[in-house]
Amino acid sequence: MATVLTIGGARFMGRFTVREFLERGDDVTLFTRGNSEIPFAESDVDHVEGDRRNEADLRAAYDAVDPDVVVDFAGFHPADVRAAVDIFADVDAYLFVSSTSAYRLSTAVPIREDETPLESCTPEQATDDSWESYGARKAECDRILFEAADDGVNAISVRPTAIYGPHDPTQRLDYWIDRVRRYDRIVVPGDEYWMPMHLGYAEDAARAITVLAEEGTPGEAYNVANREQCQFDRLIEHIATALETSVTIVRPSPRELATIDLFPKNFSLCRPFPYVVSTERLAALGWKSTPLEAGIETAVEHHLETEPDGSRHGPSRETEERLLELCAHGVRSIDGRGRDS
Incomplete structure (x- = not known):
């Protein structure tokens, strides 16, 4: 002891x-x-x-x-x-x-x-x-x-x-949970955000x-860090599955973002480069991480209990809707069981 x-x-x-x-x-x-x-x-x-x-x-x-x-x-x-x-x-x-x-x-x-x-x-x-x-x-x-x-x-x-x-005071992930929970269509910055996070x-x-x-x-x-990394689409998919809902991702290009003075970095957790960290040194001591889908499920449960919106980590819904009107490509639909539609 x-x-x-x-x-x-x-x-x-x-x-x-x-x-x-x-x-x-x-x-x-x-x-x-x-x-x-x-x-x-x-x-x-x-x-x-x-x-x-x-x-x-x-x-x-x-x-x-x-x-x-x-x-x-x-x-x-x-x-x-x-x-x-x-x-x-x-x-x-x-x-x-x-x-x-x-x-x-x-x-x-x-x-x-x-x-x-x-x-x-x-x-x-x-x-x-x-x-x-x-x-x-x-x-x-x-x-x-x-x-x-x-x-x-x-x-x-x-x-x-x-x-x-749970209890994250930054509410960085809560921004995306709130979006998936409340809206049928959401903005995830352009194709570069297929990259690992x-x-x-x-x-x-x-x-x-x-x-x-x-x-x-x-x-x-x-x-x-988690022993597994993911792409943004996969993160949104895990959130939709935990919420048992469906959502359509719309990907504005950098040019479309710029028309309303936005950049990818204005969206929570978005980085303009791959961000993957090695955890081999820690794992060698016997440490293991929780599967991402299980962690997201727990985070979503706490979100539903406390209802933070994480709004300071991304554009307002009004601004997002302006982007949705501009974008006519880069659309992907995800159902609540984690299958594309």
């Missing part, structure tokens, strides 16, 4: 991770600012309140818990990790939750931990809070972590790809963290 301290952990991926540790019989304490509701019974977890960017608060949490394992969900700036690897220098495992956004944009696939270069990070980016600097900041955090590992700290980087599942399921990410807490190698990074 281990004593686990999570920095963050009350929201999305963290809540699944805490459950994984609890199911193993570990003692878990959450260190948070107290801004989010703790989704666990008081008898199951302890809670220490404080600001992770305040080193005194972070050290006080360490002193109060004396953890064997630390999982850092809330390290978003290089200074955060620099303080953490100092404070937690003697724990059995310090797992920093990084991101595949730390990798430099590349058309080479798959993205591999020991081959794909990381983003560079300027001093200005290191202290920025915008989404534009997110990948650069995570990359610099990883470099600090690797230096600490070279000095003997049991520090490991966990790099999830786009994670989906790669998601990761929240419960799989949680299991990866618990596996790495015991089996991970200090100084290494581990990608986390």
